[in-house]
Amino acid sequence: MSTPLRDTLSEPSIYLPTAATIADVRAVGKREKVFTFELPKGLSLAHQPGQFVELSILGVGEAPISISSSPSRSNGTFELCVRKAGDLTGVLHTLKAGDTVGVRGPFGRGFPIERFRGKDMLFAPGGLGLAPLRSLINQVLDERGNFGRVIIAYGARDPGELLFKDELERWAERSDVELHLTVDRGDETWSGPVGVITTLFPKIEVHARNTVAVTVGPPVMYRFVLMELLGKGLSEGNIWLSLERRMKCGVGKCGHCQINHLYACQSGPSFSYAEIKHLGEAL
């Protein structure tokens, strides 16, 4: 039995990261790489889909990154899909297999998959939102029999921004996955639909009462996707999303991730729409 990393967090300091070694690096988009990490022997991440870790590079800093691998495929490792966007992620992108980083976590509340079993699943990632959602999607696919339909409606800015193309191809080939892709702007390589993610929804028929939708994407996307999902008759409690914030400490102290009275790093980042619709700062 391995010890969950979280159990090692408390002493001697909640701010002390544990060393993790990069086992593999692969590019999955123009600006995105997937890093596979190994924890020291005897430790496992033991996360839920939707949780995040604080990734740290000594001498550079620390940043919250959502976990992209599914617990069902952990095999002693975990994956983070990171877009090169700032200081820390820029340095991370220069690291190679064998290099070491620090991790703390996993933090926050993941998606409550136990409440999703038996339901039809509609996943609606936008852009980099596939990175965290992939964890849940693969968990669902690994226990495919526990779920009804699996529908994935994925939108990206352009074909180059569609992440995890190899996995998209595998999902497309499966008869038990309904995959819909769209891009805001096409190019010569693209023969699929062009339009924002919400243009996919009219094509998708769902049994509203038995469907759970999970959407992860940029803030601007949520308002429109929520309108579509509510329009299809999904209940507010069956629509789940992940709220990105600047979780600096991960342990509910530093204040950066607060959404009204809630700390995204504690109560979230996964929320049902019912939980956050009254919060003025959520969307």
Add this chain to the structure above:
Amino acid sequence: MAVRPKVAFFEFTSCEGCQLTVVDSLQTHPELLEAVEIVRFREAMSEKGDDYLIAFIEGSCTRPSDEPHLKAIRERAGVVVALGACAHLGGVNAIRNRQELSELRRYVYGDKAEWYETYPARPISAVIPVDATIPGCPIDREEFIRVVKAVLQGRAPQLPDYPVCVECKLKENVCLYLRGKTCLGPIALAGCDAICPTYGDSCEACRGLIPNPNIESLKNVLAEHGLSVEQTMAKMTMFLTYQTMESEAAAHGNGKR
């Protein structure tokens, strides 16, 4: 460190006071010379190396003939750092940008005015891409060291994006407004450890504006503390002329560059 990156210093329109601060910082941080190799530095040596990785440029671009020099430095250097308020914001040189240039030239140079090709002062980022900036008039030597470290790490320096009031209050200084003075601290970028207010002098915002400054509200505060509109405008002129003219231009939808 195995190989010390080669560093060169250049000066355009400026007082070279920021480079003097660099000389000064060598006294408190002599290990800087273990970290880098200086190949060109007029304030401290006579060699003029042309092979360098990191170029620190002090001074603003004030005449057409500055542009090819800046571009040549940009081509040679892997990393260009704007050193000080003149390179960062046009500095005090930009005060003239609101004046009629030909009259100004006649006023300064008299009957030799025709000899000079000066035009409105600009930060070097208006001419060439800049990788990092060290604000201030003069620069803060600790911040210079912090920026050097970041550049050596291959990172973009993370400079303060909050106002001078933050640093001033954390030091428990007496607010200058409580002493009957006025201060631009609430809208001025920090990073100087509030050095002027600490010694009782008003902040003149030599490091430029914070993001989204509430200038209108501060003008009201200045008026309540007895400043006339002209005095307030003068206060905003010393270091902020370029930034405020740019934002005025942007507001009128004809941003130049």
Add this chain to the structure above:
Amino acid sequence: MSFKVIPKAALPDWIEQMRRSQRVVGPKPLHGQHVFGEIHGAAEIDLDYPTTVIPPKKYLFPQQEDLLTYKLDGSAPSVVQDAEPTVVLGLHTCDLHALHLLDRVFEKTHVDQPYMARRAKTTLVSIECLRPCMSHSFCKSMGTLSVTDGFDLHLTDLGDDYGVDVGTPKGAALLDGLKGVREATGDDRQRVNRIMTEKWPRFPLRLEFDVTELPSLLSVSYDSKLWDELGERCLACAMCTNVCPTCYCFNVADEVELTLTAGKRYRVWDSCQLDKFATVADGHNFRAKRGARQRHRFFRKGKYQTDAFGLLGCVGCGRCAQACLVDITPVDTWNELHRPATEGTKEAAA
């Protein structure tokens, strides 16, 4: 626990005695205001002080605090443990109430060792305020004008003596062996009672409603136009939060040595009033408007902290009001919210 009396004349000896085993910090004058600083002798301390620029929380949660140090050679970082035994002498009761809240914040869910380590090594000696310290304070309205617990020792100025409430064995130990200290008599207790009775009317109630209504008042004030008005004025300078005894938001950063062989990770006070506080990696700012940031601040002080920790997030010290250049104050803000709400109710009832 017990109630003792020490003559004021014993203060120099007492400070000297405490300093033998630990650092003593307390209020002292500096450039016409007061700050908490190290006390080397009784001549430096001014226990009859108005208020300090920054509250004494800085000894438990310093403005900047190293968390980790490390070498950049692949070895594991070390946790910084630099808490030193400290007596905080002369906290006002508002600041003591603030520490009650911080204790809960840093203990809850994940224990914050840096804070708790300093807390464990700190002895708190508070002092009863006998008259308002400045025009901006509103401690009476916030229920922080006195304390019943949470101190190690609590002093009351009895003229030539200090009455000393002993709250904990740690507090009692500070008095061990001190010459002149004696058990309080019935007479002393009567003196204290008289002083306490006399002090109360000197403090004005500045909120126009009972503070227990504050959380519910705020819950109906989220969409008030007042927030936009505050946003117009607010300079986003963060002075209000930086002087606040209950604020504890922080940022974390790394700094390396010039030789790039070693470095440290530290935390530093941050503020929800600053423009970039809620900005995420892609540049989106979730609290871009100054009005929304002021609202967040006042909701934290008057509601969110109460909901989460059972204590008000404002102790009425008045520091933020005194620091603000555009006169944004908790008293005016909350009274203003209360006024239209009451009028609105009356209209609705009419």
